[in-house]
Amino acid sequence: MGKLYEELIKDVHLQEGLKACINCGTCTAICPAAEFYNYDPREITDIVQEQDDKKIEELLKSDTIWYCSECMSCKTRCPRGNTPGQIIIALRALSQEMGYFTESEKGRQQLYIKRTIGGWILNRGYCLYLEGVGTNGHPEQGPVWDWRQQNWAEVMKRLGANYEGKGPGILRKIPDEALEEIRQIFEVTGGNKRFDKIEKFSADKAKEMEMKLDDGTDNEYIKFIYSINNNNHNSK
Amino acid sequence: MNLDAKKDIWGNYQKEIANDHYFYLRSCVRQNFFPGAETTFLRIIKDELKKDIFEDPAHTTCTGIGYHGDIVPFETTMTIVARQFSLMTENGYENLVPSCITSFGLYSEVIETWDHYPQLLEKTRQNLKKATGREFVLPANLAHASDIIYKFRDEISAKAKYKLINAETGQPLRIVEHIGCHYSKMFPHKSIGGAEYPYVLIGMIESWGGEVVDYPERRHCCGFGFRQYLVKANRGFTFACTKKKFDSMEPYKPDMIITNCPGCPMFLDKGQFAISQLEGKSYGENGMGIPVFTFEEVAGLVLGYDPWDIGLQVHQIAVEPLLNKMGVKYDPEKKYLGLNDKYLGIPQMEKELNTCC
Amino acid sequence: MYKKVTVIGGGIAGMEIAGQLAFQGLEVTLLEKSNRLGGHVANWNHLFPDLEPANKIVSKLKFSIQDNVEILYSAEIHKLQQTNRNFSITLTDGQNIFADAIVIATGFDLFNASKKEEYGYGVYNNVITSAELEEIFNSGKPLKTDKGITPQRLAFIHCVGSRDEKAGNAYCSKICCITGIKQAIEVKKANPGAEIYCFYMDLRMYDRFFEDTYFEAQAKYGIHFIRGRLSEANENKDGMLILKAEDTLTGKPIKMQVDMMVLLVGFVSSKGTREIASKFELQLENDNFLKTADQHLNTGLTNREGIFIAGTCSGPKSVAETISHARSTALIVTDYLKKINNLAEINSEL
Numbered sequence: 001m002g003k004l005y006e007e008l009i010k011d012v013h014l015q016e017g018l019k020a021c022i023n024c025g026t027c028t029a030i031c032p033a034a035e036f037y038n039y040d041p042r043e044i045t046d047i048v049q050e051q052d053d054k055k056i057e058e059l060l061k062s063d064t065i066w067y068c069s070e071c072m073s074c075k076t077r078c079p080r081g082n083t084p085g086q087i088i089i090a091l092r093a094l095s096q097e098m099g100y101f102t103e104s105e106k107g108r109q110q111l112y113i114k115r116t117i118g119g120w121i122l123n124r125g126y127c128l129y130l131e132g133v134g135t136n137g138h139p140e141q142g143p144v145w146d147w148r149q150q151n152w153a154e155v156m157k158r159l160g161a162n163y164e165g166k167g168p169g170i171l172r173k174i175p176d177e178a179l180e181e182i183r184q185i186f187e188v189t190g191g192n193k194r195f196d197k198i199e200k201f202s203a204d205k206a207k208e209m210e211m212k213l214d215d216g217t218d219n220e221y222i223k224f225i226y227s228i229n230n231n232n233h234n235s236k
Numbered sequence: 237m238n239l240d241a242k243k244d245i246w247g248n249y250q251k252e253i254a255n256d257h258y259f260y261l262r263s264c265v266r267q268n269f270f271p272g273a274e275t276t277f278l279r280i281i282k283d284e285l286k287k288d289i290f291e292d293p294a295h296t297t298c299t300g301i302g303y304h305g306d307i308v309p310f311e312t313t314m315t316i317v318a319r320q321f322s323l324m325t326e327n328g329y330e331n332l333v334p335s336c337i338t339s340f341g342l343y344s345e346v347i348e349t350w351d352h353y354p355q356l357l358e359k360t361r362q363n364l365k366k367a368t369g370r371e372f373v374l375p376a377n378l379a380h381a382s383d384i385i386y387k388f389r390d391e392i393s394a395k396a397k398y399k400l401i402n403a404e405t406g407q408p409l410r411i412v413e414h415i416g417c418h419y420s421k422m423f424p425h426k427s428i429g430g431a432e433y434p435y436v437l438i439g440m441i442e443s444w445g446g447e448v449v450d451y452p453e454r455r456h457c458c459g460f461g462f463r464q465y466l467v468k469a470n471r472g473f474t475f476a477c478t479k480k481k482f483d484s485m486e487p488y489k490p491d492m493i494i495t496n497c498p499g500c501p502m503f504l505d506k507g508q509f510a511i512s513q514l515e516g517k518s519y520g521e522n523g524m525g526i527p528v529f530t531f532e533e534v535a536g537l538v539l540g541y542d543p544w545d546i547g548l549q550v551h552q553i554a555v556e557p558l559l560n561k562m563g564v565k566y567d568p569e570k571k572y573l574g575l576n577d578k579y580l581g582i583p584q585m586e587k588e589l590n591t592c593c
Numbered sequence: 594m595y596k597k598v599t600v601i602g603g604g605i606a607g608m609e610i611a612g613q614l615a616f617q618g619l620e621v622t623l624l625e626k627s628n629r630l631g632g633h634v635a636n637w638n639h640l641f642p643d644l645e646p647a648n649k650i651v652s653k654l655k656f657s658i659q660d661n662v663e664i665l666y667s668a669e670i671h672k673l674q675q676t677n678r679n680f681s682i683t684l685t686d687g688q689n690i691f692a693d694a695i696v697i698a699t700g701f702d703l704f705n706a707s708k709k710e711e712y713g714y715g716v717y718n719n720v721i722t723s724a725e726l727e728e729i730f731n732s733g734k735p736l737k738t739d740k741g742i743t744p745q746r747l748a749f750i751h752c753v754g755s756r757d758e759k760a761g762n763a764y765c766s767k768i769c770c771i772t773g774i775k776q777a778i779e780v781k782k783a784n785p786g787a788e789i790y791c792f793y794m795d796l797r798m799y800d801r802f803f804e805d806t807y808f809e810a811q812a813k814y815g816i817h818f819i820r821g822r823l824s825e826a827n828e829n830k831d832g833m834l835i836l837k838a839e840d841t842l843t844g845k846p847i848k849m850q851v852d853m854m855v856l857l858v859g860f861v862s863s864k865g866t867r868e869i870a871s872k873f874e875l876q877l878e879n880d881n882f883l884k885t886a887d888q889h890l891n892t893g894l895t896n897r898e899g900i901f902i903a904g905t906c907s908g909p910k911s912v913a914e915t916i917s918h919a920r921s922t923a924l925i926v927t928d929y930l931k932k933i934n935n936l937a938e939i940n941s942e943l
Binding site: 011012013016032033035036037066067068069070071072073075076089092093096105106109110112113114116117118121125126127128129130137138139140141142143144145146147148150151154155156157158159160161166167168169170171172174175177178179181182184185186187188189190191194195198225226227228229 | 262264265267268269271272274275291292293294295296297299300301302304305306307308309310311312314315316319341349352353356363364366367368370417418421422424431432455456457459460461462463464466467468469470471472473475476477480506507509510513544545547549550551552572573574575578580581582583584585
Binding site: 022023024025026027028029030031034035040042043076077078079080081 | 711752756757758759760794820821822823824825837838839840841844846847
């Protein structure tokens with residue numbers, strides 16, 4: 001058993017997600033990512049259960065582990081009680097822990113997610129805080145969304161929200177004491193440590209790739225990882 | 237297709253749903269995308285069903301999108317979940333009702349993990365104590381908001397002003413129901429109906445007069461995939477999934493789609509818009525889309541609430557064809573008005589899939 | 594003198610052992626819960642690997658016991674009592690059957706395919722089990738879909754209810770693979786134009802002539818084999834079944850439209866076996882079949898002296914294996930009775 005596998009096996013997601021795989025393929029058959037990407041959850045499960053550190057390191061550095069959509073459809077089918085989606089969670093955690101995620105195009109995207117979702121969680125107490133997130137970056141949201149963005153607070157009011165208000169309600173201002181508790185939780189439980197790692201390894205990578213990386217999302221590296229797709233992700 | 241066989245299967249997956257005194261936890265997606273749905277849900281629970289449902293302003297996200305986006309470590313997520321439980325008990329409640337399906341799946345997953353790994357439960361207690369001074373107990377009952385509406389579907393039906401039927405022909409509307417992946421795929425026995433033939437929405441549809449349409453890709457994920465949608469480079473995956481579902485349901489000519497997850501209706505709604513722009517294809521009648529609803533919106537419609545109070549104006553796919561079919565009375569002039577009839581302009585419309593204005 | 598044996602179960606194992614013991618001069622009573630003998634085999638058409646007619650085997654066994662074994666039909670067991678080496682079985686109708694040795698030959702049930710919800714048995718039309726296909730063969734009527742047409746593309750689904758922790762059975766049922774290949778050949782013979790696919794994980798061609806059958810299926814009959822367990826079946830608007838599996842040999846998910854699906858359902862421990870085990874205080878293994886004294890030399894013994902096992906109530910077996918097992922247990926029973934008769938003689942001389 002190599003060092004990487006030793007780390008992996010500490011994660012409860014691997015313990016829950018991998019018993020022993022008989023390569024029946026029912027997971028891949030039903031997996032949306034396997035339909036559209038060069039992705040095969042059965043193969044990943046098989047590789048991990050081999051406990052081959054070299055292959056695991058390759059996985060952690062590859063695009064492969066980032067295709068999963070964590071829908072857990074695989075869990076409904078496996079006759080051995082495995083859940084490839086849970087194995088993926090363990091692999092992604094280790095990939096970020098080791099800094100391997102910046103070796104792949106899909107893995108590098110973690111910084112974008114950290115700065116948006118992660119930023120909203122710590123600053124607002126929500127995973128999403130979408131005033132100002134318009135159709136420039138999200139054209140698929142459509143013209144009604146544009147109208148909403150132009151009238152964000154008014155539409156919120158119309159629909160019974162308590163936007164940025166005190167007390168209960170939709171998209172209320174979450175009290176500072178509550179936000180402080182969330183921040184303390186992040187500090188105590190390693191949430192900040194994970195965030196810092198994502199930042200640090202990404203900064204190293206940006207330097208290596210000679211791209212500018214400042215705060216926020218309006219800089220060269222972030223725009224790059226947000227949009228770039230080498231079109232090599234599906235063999236069809 | 238033999239419906240009776242499905243009924244036997246549904247019978248194997250029943251669960252306790254608390255009767256009253258709910259501790260409500262809001263959904264990040266629903267608050268941003270369908271605020272009217274949560275307003276409508278609370279209105280129904282409080283005003284129609286006369287139940288006690290409480291919201292502590294200090295509650296936060298469960299971090300579900302962060303957890304499934306793999307930026308938030310599990311230990312952090314478990315502790316934030318524990319904090320939500322702590323708020324619940326602090327306010328004198330023991331029945332947890334999350335609005336979000338990912339939350340429901342996450343709370344179920346965390347509780348199940350603590351059951352298998354008591355040392356993680358202990359660690360979480362220590363973490364929460366250290367970070368916030370709080371203590372917590374597990375909820376006595378965990379039910380998703382759609383489980384509650386399911387439980388009281390017949391009461392709602394009794395008060396219904398409209399049914400899910402074509403008002404002109406008297407025929408039941410043909411309805412596709414879409415269940416969020418995290419409702420029943422992980423823990424079938426924590427759902428109504430199980431993973432293969434979930435019943436929670438079918439029960440509502442049947443009670444309110446509609447006809448359920450089954451189609452080959454019913455169980456397929458809508459395609460959110462967390463990071464797959466959030467990052468533009470991955471977004472094709474999301475719409476490939478929604479397209480797959482629409483191509484599969486098209487021959488059945490559904491009148492509407494009902495969902496219970498907050499994210500799914502956003503993807504099924506905006507997905508039709510995206511597909512119309514990318515492929516020039518639409519799936520509804522007359523070049524329009526198939527209107528997509530979340531269950532609270534449908535409950536509100538059935539009870540006769542004003543569609544613009546329910547918040548249907550924020551849908552991209554026009555709901556008017558469906559409202560007209562149902563015979564719902566509404567004022568088209570008021571669709572895009574703000575509070576006190578304040579004028580807010582109107583959306584710039586595309587030719588296809590437009591909302592009449 | 595100990596010489597009474599009661600055999601519980603009138604399938605091929607029960608009939609075989611009853612006939613053997615009667616031939617040895619013992620007094621044999623056979624209890625059968627239904628109104629006919631032959632168990633599952635009586636429902637089958639032709640047996641692998643040589644397509645021997647099942648009714649020929651059942652007839653021969655019936656013949657061997659018709660004059661020398663007391664057969665009680667509709668016999669349901671209420672309770673068992675034991676005094677020293679004497680057993681007394683009380684039936685639900687109040688009759689008492691006395692025995693010096695008891696043989697459990699309560700057989701198996703077939704897996705209830707509707708438990709494999711994602712395959713849609715009972716929900717979709719045109720999904721049948723291997724047992725139902727045998728019935729259709731026996732009826733002499735041609736195989737047709739619900740719309741009355743001859744299926745042109747069929748899928749045989751292996752491992753239904755076996756090797757499946759979700760379905761509650763982790764074990765392999767052994768004989769379903771060869772049954773599926775046999776049936777695929779039979780369907781192809783009746784309709785040479787049909788396309789037939791077997792969806793399997795591993796092919797259990799474990800016994801004599803099984804590999805030959807597999808070879809024949811491929812080389813002579815063009816049966817296709819896809820190494821991928823069926824993950825899900827759906828029905829489309831035209832009533833066709835849409836199957837989702839992975840072709841694990843190419844590593845790609847596949848979707849296939851078929852007219853009809855045959856589910857190769859596995860063995861489960863029969864209701865009768867579990868009831869008897871409870872009433873007679875016999876141990877079961879985790880797979881719910883009867884626990885045998887060991888896995889090698891004593892597969893005919895339960896945990897209780899004087900109570901023996903014949904056939905599939907202790908696990909999946911082919912017809913040949915069932916007959917062999919029943920025969921070997923017959924020998925063990927006669928040895929046991931000899932032994933206790935000797936002991937009784939010695940005791941009475943003291």
